[in-house]
Amino acid sequence: MAAPTPLLLLGPLLGTVLGGPSSSSAQASAAPSVEVTLGVLLPGRNLSYPWAWPRVQPALSLALEALQPQLRPLGLDVRTAFASTEDHGGACDYTTSLLKAADLKISRDPDVLLGLGCFHTVEHLVKHWRLPLLRAGLFQIEIDPTTTVYAGPSHPAPELSGFPGQLFRRFNWTSRAVLLASPQNDYGEHFPFGLVFQQHIPGAANVTVSVHQYDGQPEKAVRFIQTKGRVVCIWGPLEMLQEIMSLAQAQDMTRGDYVFFYLDIWGKSMRAEGHREAAKPWQSKESQDSGGLREAFQTVLVITSHEPQTPEYRRFQSQLFLRAQKDFGVAVNDSAGTLVAGCFHDVLLLYLKALNETLQEGGTKRNTSRILEKMRGQKFQGVTGTVNINNYNYREMDFDLWAMRDVESGEYQVVAHYVGADKQIEWLGPVRWKKGSPPLDNPPCVFDMDDPSCGKSGGFPG
Template sequence: MASLILLCVLLLWPLSSGSEVVDVLVILPKNNSYLFSYPRVAPALQYAQRRLRGADPHGALTFNLSYADSECGNSALFSLVDDSCEKRPDLILGPVCEYAAASVARLASHWDIPMVTAGALAAAFSQKSGEYSHLTRVAPSYLKMAETFAAMFQHFSWRSALLVYEDDKEERTCHFTLEAVFLLLDPDLHDHLRTHMLSGARDERLDAEDLLHAVREAEVVIMCMGADVIREVMLAAHRRRLTDGSTVYFNIELFNTSSYGNGSWKRGDKLDTEARLAYASLNTVTLLKTVKPEFENFSMEVNRSIQKERLADCQDCGSINMFLEGFHDALLLYGIALHEATRKGFSKKDGAQITAHMWNRTFEGIAGPVSMDANGDREQDFSIMAMTRPEEGSYEVVANYFAINGSFQVLPAFNTDRFTLRGRRKPSPPTPEKSYGLGVSALTGIIVGALLGTALLMAFYFFRKNYRISIDRRTRLEQCDIGKHRQLREDSIRSNFSAA
């Protein structure tokens, strides 16, 4: 079906246009410890190239891919500048890391080059009107994920939360993840929303007492940490009886990797039994997975290519994560948009026009339909997983969130008790005071003013009364003195006249 759609689009390509070569610069880290290193992504891009060629009988579109090491830092910008000295690329794929992507996206917008990535997921990249105007994100942003929590908080009427994250001070993946949750939750909850940061340093131990004190105050705990740290937190909470249903725990897992926290409790150690009981209270928010025959073929071919290359420092290479899917779909989306823009008279150098054709559309990706919103960000559905059989420790999807219509779907495996807070009294909304149309501050001002006015009037009354008494007394004394002085003057005159 997907190949048929591509064929219908590409058959409309003008026969007289000849072969079109598109220069693509892929800016990703070379280090295979990253899930999105370019040696790991390259097989997915090659698969997309073959898919495009198979759908284009005229061979009108050819991609010339070159790779540059971003090192998840400033090297990404340097690579773009160095590569553009002689000729600028027609398309930029990547970077993924936020700090690397920011500088590249600014320059791409200035140079009118489309930039498509399965990264740059932080909330700041949602502002596309300025320096990120040419940025298209084919992987779900953290804000899209946060919509799931916003829907659950509304559905279950939760009123307080604790956001716990591990900050490595470099890529800061979990910092940006929970930042989006904080931004998207109802502002009325922010007075009951707390954050707790754990250092990403490996030699620093978890301060369980400090963390669990904050846990006791929250109805919902949302965590973004490595799998080992999450296990340590859940064990500590279980030992202090904080997994008794009075708190709902969530883990966020987007990348299909244990380094991001995959909800796994089993380690093969003596704590497995206790961990299984603790994880019975832990729910995981993850991408909703759809499987179709073409995706199975994609997975096998990419895995085969990676194994053939025998990549060094490559963990989890046997799994197909969202970055591999995303960059495959990125090249596909660009190819469709370029064909449409060219049919309307634009060229591959009209970056703004090609970018506009990638936004606000739906196409068939490698794992299913891909919907891009009007802001150039991918819409994504998410699932909530829970341990439905605690005796086995197995997980199952219990609910889904659908981004297109913002609906929250509860599945048959859903257990209401698991998401119902026990032993907590929900805070009642404040009752407004009656003031007969006046605000509280205005009414208070009137009362205080009346009291002050009464005090001033009384003070003035007593002051005036005392003043009048003093004046009357002084007047009588003065009259008495005047009478004495007059009598003395008259006696003096009489004596003088008598003498005369």
């Protein structure tokens, strides 16, 4: 039997997204009365960006095609206008982004913008234009709630706060945490390393977060850890984590007195690359041995975005791969890019739902504040799972916690799944602590020597 078309695949899932008038033959033949121009600003060809256009365009097309039976009776005609933010070398460029945004505004006068997946500084234009901005790619530390909805996975941000907060409470970490952050990650995302983590990650009012900006010197980083805490969160390239863990192992810090959380929201460390096998982040791209890091990584837990395992998502994924190959001649079968494309797909559905409600109430397509207000607090099932935009205009995303299954195989498995819409952790397996229990975040007589029972020869042992 022939494979079903994208419309048949997604139609049952999306059939009630928009609501509005019931479809009839008279409505179905009605000409569109409201033309909506979706302006898109994303990298045009460079697939090193998970939010590149060859991934996102098929996702948007699938959403619009699936909704077409509803869009036309409602009098909505959605058209897409794309502009690439890449420079001639293929990298996202600040000047190019500004010029393309201005050109798009002049030539097509979009009603809503999607993307800006390179630089955040273009957003002052969006605020000036008073247009809705739908984002699901490059992270932004703060968004303007009057214009922007952030609906995709990212590294430490407000929508991640519930997960680490619950982990801290479950493992009874109440006073200390350490953050080591690189100025940017593998995708060129720049991270203001202290602010977001200190405000949101621990989720406990009394936790003090000590922050260290990693400058390529693991010796300084390890010494900072030894003097500041035992619960360590690391954000940066995988090579940075491997460097730190190699030295931590040499300093005898991997016996179970420390726990290292690696914040790998895109899940790159779990994918096979070069000589590295899937789910073995201790291996490097060049070697499967990686200096014997397998044992050291028993103390490393990895947080990634959760990729849905539902039949709807798998069907969407298959169609996305086929469209990208057909329309762009490229293979885009990686999990991070697929998830980002799915998030763009779902936030477009949510926008159209809010737009339709605004129009039904007598508003216009340029009532940005009303449209964004309607996008908040709504829940619906998209291809990426439950879509729920919180009061900060961030989507409540799902995350996974990975731990090493056993030292013999060195393979990681998901031990916990955080459901963002419900703010609940589903435990799927045990965390095998090397000492049988979680390490203390503030062990006695290590950081606080004022206790009379502590000796005076203290220090900061590894």
